[in-house]
Amino acid sequence: MDKNNNSIINENIKDDKLLVIDNEGKNIGVITKEKALSLANEAGLDLVLISSSNDPKRPSVAKIVDIGKYLYEMKIKQKSTRSSVQKIKEIAVKPQIAHNDLVTYSKKAIQWVNDGHQVHFKIKAYGRIGFMPEMIQKVYDDFILLLNNEARVVVPFKKFSPVLYGATIGKNK
DSSP, rough: OOOSOOOBBBBGGOOSSEEEEESOOOOEEEEEEEEHHHHHHHHHOOEEEEOOOOOSSOOOOOOOEOOHHHHHHHHHHHHHHHHHHEEEEEEEEEEOOOHHHHHHHHHHHHHHHHHHEEEEEEEEEEGGGGGGGHHHHHHHHHHHTTTTTTTEEEEEEEEEEEEEEEEEEEEOO
């Protein structure tokens, strides 16, 4: 086992029979570990356990690769999957919100957007306030003005339910 990752390579593989894939991606088939190791040594490469199987009817999968290149590709793949995950933050306000509170929320939204998140801006209008769409629209318009073109509307402002309105704010490109 390599100390920098969890890859099981060469003699550290415990399985006797392996489904082996060569360095070009071609399926060699189910062969013994010794035969797979000799193929890897002939090519000047390593045998890496890709997928372990606990089922005796299905063999574990191993691949003949250059271990340095393989580890580098795995590191790049992990980084790309990590960076593609985008968190969504939420700001929920009432139409009666004070202007200074809206300023605070807009600063927080700008910070989140600059950190790479999207922000759901929601207005919850309970009771009689729900029948005052001009008041709800004014709160939304004020919030968008406070963003100062540092963020953009990704999903436009709309009514989700009788009491819930919202929009999604994202990074300005």
